[in-house]
Amino acid sequence: MNRQITLAARPKGYPKESDFNLVETPIPQPEDGQVLVKTIYLSVDPYMRGRMNETRSYAPNVEFNEVMLGGGIAQVVESKHPDYCKGDIVNSHIGWQEYGVSDGNILRKIDPDIAPISTGVGILGMPGLTAYFGILEVGKLQDGETVFVSGAAGAVGSVVGQIAKIKGCYVVGSAGTDEKVSYITNELGFDDGFNYKKESNYQEKLSDLYPDGIDVYFDNVGGEITDAVFPNLRVKGRVVICGQISQYNLEEPETGPRFLWYCITKRARIEGMLVSDFADRHPEGLTQIAKWLREGKLKYHETINEGGIESAPVAFISMLKGGNIGKQLVKIAELD
Amino acid sequence: MNRQITLAARPKGYPKESDFNLVETPIPQPEDGQVLVKTIYLSVDPYMRGRMNETRSYAPNVEFNEVMLGGGIAQVVESKHPDYCKGDIVNSHIGWQEYGVSDGNILRKIDPDIAPISTGVGILGMPGLTAYFGILEVGKLQDGETVFVSGAAGAVGSVVGQIAKIKGCYVVGSAGTDEKVSYITNELGFDDGFNYKKESNYQEKLSDLYPDGIDVYFDNVGGEITDAVFPNLRVKGRVVICGQISQYNLEEPETGPRFLWYCITKRARIEGMLVSDFADRHPEGLTQIAKWLREGKLKYHETINEGGIESAPVAFISMLKGGNIGKQLVKIAELD
Numbered sequence: 001m002n003r004q005i006t007l008a009a010r011p012k013g014y015p016k017e018s019d020f021n022l023v024e025t026p027i028p029q030p031e032d033g034q035v036l037v038k039t040i041y042l043s044v045d046p047y048m049r050g051r052m053n054e055t056r057s058y059a060p061n062v063e064f065n066e067v068m069l070g071g072g073i074a075q076v077v078e079s080k081h082p083d084y085c086k087g088d089i090v091n092s093h094i095g096w097q098e099y100g101v102s103d104g105n106i107l108r109k110i111d112p113d114i115a116p117i118s119t120g121v122g123i124l125g126m127p128g129l130t131a132y133f134g135i136l137e138v139g140k141l142q143d144g145e146t147v148f149v150s151g152a153a154g155a156v157g158s159v160v161g162q163i164a165k166i167k168g169c170y171v172v173g174s175a176g177t178d179e180k181v182s183y184i185t186n187e188l189g190f191d192d193g194f195n196y197k198k199e200s201n202y203q204e205k206l207s208d209l210y211p212d213g214i215d216v217y218f219d220n221v222g223g224e225i226t227d228a229v230f231p232n233l234r235v236k237g238r239v240v241i242c243g244q245i246s247q248y249n250l251e252e253p254e255t256g257p258r259f260l261w262y263c264i265t266k267r268a269r270i271e272g273m274l275v276s277d278f279a280d281r282h283p284e285g286l287t288q289i290a291k292w293l294r295e296g297k298l299k300y301h302e303t304i305n306e307g308g309i310e311s312a313p314v315a316f317i318s319m320l321k322g323g324n325i326g327k328q329l330v331k332i333a334e335l336d
Numbered sequence: 337m338n339r340q341i342t343l344a345a346r347p348k349g350y351p352k353e354s355d356f357n358l359v360e361t362p363i364p365q366p367e368d369g370q371v372l373v374k375t376i377y378l379s380v381d382p383y384m385r386g387r388m389n390e391t392r393s394y395a396p397n398v399e400f401n402e403v404m405l406g407g408g409i410a411q412v413v414e415s416k417h418p419d420y421c422k423g424d425i426v427n428s429h430i431g432w433q434e435y436g437v438s439d440g441n442i443l444r445k446i447d448p449d450i451a452p453i454s455t456g457v458g459i460l461g462m463p464g465l466t467a468y469f470g471i472l473e474v475g476k477l478q479d480g481e482t483v484f485v486s487g488a489a490g491a492v493g494s495v496v497g498q499i500a501k502i503k504g505c506y507v508v509g510s511a512g513t514d515e516k517v518s519y520i521t522n523e524l525g526f527d528d529g530f531n532y533k534k535e536s537n538y539q540e541k542l543s544d545l546y547p548d549g550i551d552v553y554f555d556n557v558g559g560e561i562t563d564a565v566f567p568n569l570r571v572k573g574r575v576v577i578c579g580q581i582s583q584y585n586l587e588e589p590e591t592g593p594r595f596l597w598y599c600i601t602k603r604a605r606i607e608g609m610l611v612s613d614f615a616d617r618h619p620e621g622l623t624q625i626a627k628w629l630r631e632g633k634l635k636y637h638e639t640i641n642e643g644g645i646e647s648a649p650v651a652f653i654s655m656l657k658g659g660n661i662g663k664q665l666v667k668i669a670e671l672d
Contacts, residue, residue, distance in 0.1 A: 263608030
């Protein structure tokens with residue numbers, strides 16, 4: 001049998017376990033051009049929260065009793081596509097389930113010799129590519145600039161800060177625990193960091209950390225920390241909007257100070273991004289990230305819940321509440 | 337004698353006449369390299385409000401008892417600079433006063449044969465150049481796109497909308513009186529317009545006007561109209577932040593809905609501008625604007641207070657409250 005996690009209810013605020021159902025269905029059979037895969041690692045990511053809402057995000061939402069969407073690392077069980085053989089490791093998009101069939105054309109092979117296969121949904125997958133194109137292409141990062149990253153210990157933020165360090169920048173990150181701050185400064189080489197839960201005046205804190213202002217702010221969280229950045233931007237500063245996780249689980253939308261005036265005084269640019277906009281350049285990004293990994297210039301961390309498909313909701317909720325360092329994964333099965 | 341308007345008090349909310357003093361001083365004498373000029377038209381502009389505050393804007397503020405800053409059209413009375421002769425018409429920056437000396441190098445000659453000299457601080461001056469570089473360079477306007485302009489009947493907005501029409505765009509403007517709406521639609525050729533004081537749901541209004549969304553929003557006002565734009569942006573939409581006049585005279589800063597999430601879903605870009613950033617390209621802009629004027633493709637309107645230097649505060653306050661159509665000027669003296 002195949003076990004799936006489906007959407008039971010649209011969450012109000014943080015999702016609860018009861019917003020999900022565990023369902024058993026037969027293992028599907030691949031047709032011509034399709035591949036049956038078995039999930040090894042399931043990726044749970046902040047963007048999935050938006051897809052649980054009733055109002056459309058940038059892509060269709062999950063419907064009631066539909067399998068929760070998402071990517072993972074999977075192994076080919078049976079292939080009716082010429083490019084794939086039984087046993088191949090692939091990046092799949094079959095959602096939160098143990099088995100699924102996929103059009104072979106949308107799979108991507110993972111080379112297990114480059115790095116552990118789990119990195120295919122982490123630093124060598126969507127989060128790594130988001131960081132790469134976000135900071136370099138949207139942020140137009142220049143060598144030696146000053147960079148601030150919120151959500152700095154997460155799957156994306158941790159890579160953003162390290163790329164900025166490779167580029168000789170001064171980099172500070174914010175995160176929600178002392179352990180995370182220690183991770184980004186001691187393990188990843190950020191110049192500084194702070195636990196936002198222990199700071200009361202972000203604007204002053206940033207002004208102390210950046211006496212000459214911030215050139216590029218990479219925003220994963222939104223809310224009050226982001227508010228505090230605008231007065232601290234340098235002229236021609238850039239703000240990359242990658243995520244707004246502080247806002248995803250609010251029961252009522254928040255208001256905040258108006259900050260567009262600073263866009264004028266600083267001639268600042270705010271720009272949102274989706275990694276899919278750079279799809280044609282993903283191979284280039286993966287090549288560069290793999291090179292930096294080999295050279296030891298990039299590090300990564302994974303927070304793996306080993307509890308199988310039934311623990312995906314718990315792992316997802318934990319990630320939304322900041323329980324992860326680096327990439328949050330769920331281990332679904334062993335490789336054959 | 338020379339009469340000047342100086343800053344008497346920092347306004348709280350809208351400036352009052354009592355925030356200004358009328359002062360008499362001797363007419364200054366030019367030194368080598370300097371030019372003594374007599375103001376003919378004084379320009380009063382929204383940005384001056386920010387310079388009256390205690391907190392620094394993008395440039396130094398006016399100090400107490402200092403002459404209010406600003407540009408104007410002036411005539412040379414006495415020149416000790418080789419490039420200028422008595423009688424020349426120039427674009428000056430001597431502030432709110434009848435006479436002043438200026439470094440000859442920062443003056444710009446006005447050719448009275450191209451258009452009435454008053455346009456040198458209007459469509460052929462800072463507001464026209466702001467519109468030109470703002471919509472074309474910052475907004476990266478493409479032929480045939482959909483454009484929304486707030487403050488559309490003002491000195492900048494009225495030019496922005498007309499340039500967008502020249503580029504074959506669908507253009508709607510918002511303004512604060514029915515007369516202004518009639519001006520932009522009947523006189524300037526905007527496709528549509530609305531009186532924001534008569535609308536209660538801007539988001540719905542914009543969604544009716546732009547069923548497929550807005551490509552470029554040129555923002556002169558900020559506040560609630562701007563809030564309503566973000567959900568109505570198209571993918572890859574651009575928001576040019578030129579002014580935030582709705583916020584300049586608030587006694588307490590306003591809060592508003594958080595909208596950065598839309599930057600992600602629309603991959604939108606928000607960018608602030610100052611016309612001075614394009615200083616090296618002003619000649620190119622003026623040449624193009626003058627060409628469009630000659631061809632009858634651009635029109636302009638001026639609201640001229642004829643009351644002399646003593647009426648500058650009243651004209652300024654009126655402009656901040658939306659009393660002007662097109663460029664607000666104060667007539668200070670006749671040409672010799």
